[in-house]
Amino acid sequence: MIRISSSLVENLIQEVESIPEETCGFLLGKTTENENNVLHYKPVANVSTQNRSKHYVIDPKDYLRTEAFSIETQTALIGIYHTHLDWPAIPSETDRLAAFPNVSYVIISLRQLRFSEIKSWRLNDTNQFLEEKIHIITQ
Template sequence: MSILTISSEQIQLICTHAEQTYPQECCGLLMGEINENNHKITVEIIPTENAWNSETAKTFEEVETTDIPVTSERRFTISPQQMIQAQKQGRDRNLIIIGIYHSHPDHPAIPSEFDRVCAWSDYSYIIISVEKGKTTDLQNWSLDQNHQFQAEPLIRD
């Protein structure tokens, strides 16, 4: 199992982003490196726009886990353009995307079934619970060999 290291300043940046976007879900990228022990080290946080809208909802219809209409208050997506831009900028500095963060407004910091279905196996997933506009919890997750989320150790540097 891997471990994610992140600084207190980076956590504060993520929490501030989550509170500023409430009641919508916020999202962003964790840029960093992975050492020989499969230890992920966060070097930079890139807040991104939540690109969820009615068009992206149609894109995800096949994997949607509920029949009720969902909005950016319950879903997030990062545009392919933002992902590519981050990968290019990271490559110039020997950094890669090591994870994604997003908030759960007025819900626990536990991955949803939709989060699981859409997750990528190599990434860490930080989820921030924001209750009534204030961050109340932050948890880190990663997928196991069976594509199920497991708590991933988080070291606050």
């Protein structure tokens, strides 16, 4: 399960709704045994050289900077988010084949650039994505 505040989700959604291509970034926060509390999100550029409305690639240097940032701020890299344009918030086979264990993959689905749904997924031991609950906390 991941926990995230409603204000953070609202900001994130507002931001991704303004970008007419797949956008991506990292989710950082504090982790306990059963819970991952997202405290920040960190947008990064989509550097895919293919059709960017259907693909995203994160620059490895952005990845490294984010890991460095998480060490600096003593937070954990909880997950990676990306948008699906006019496609459900379900991981595609492309997503699955490129996925790593031990991190959450949060997908935000936009329909005509309007928020439609948000879901979070994690790989299991047989490399299948399992949905995990997103608990949105209202302050």
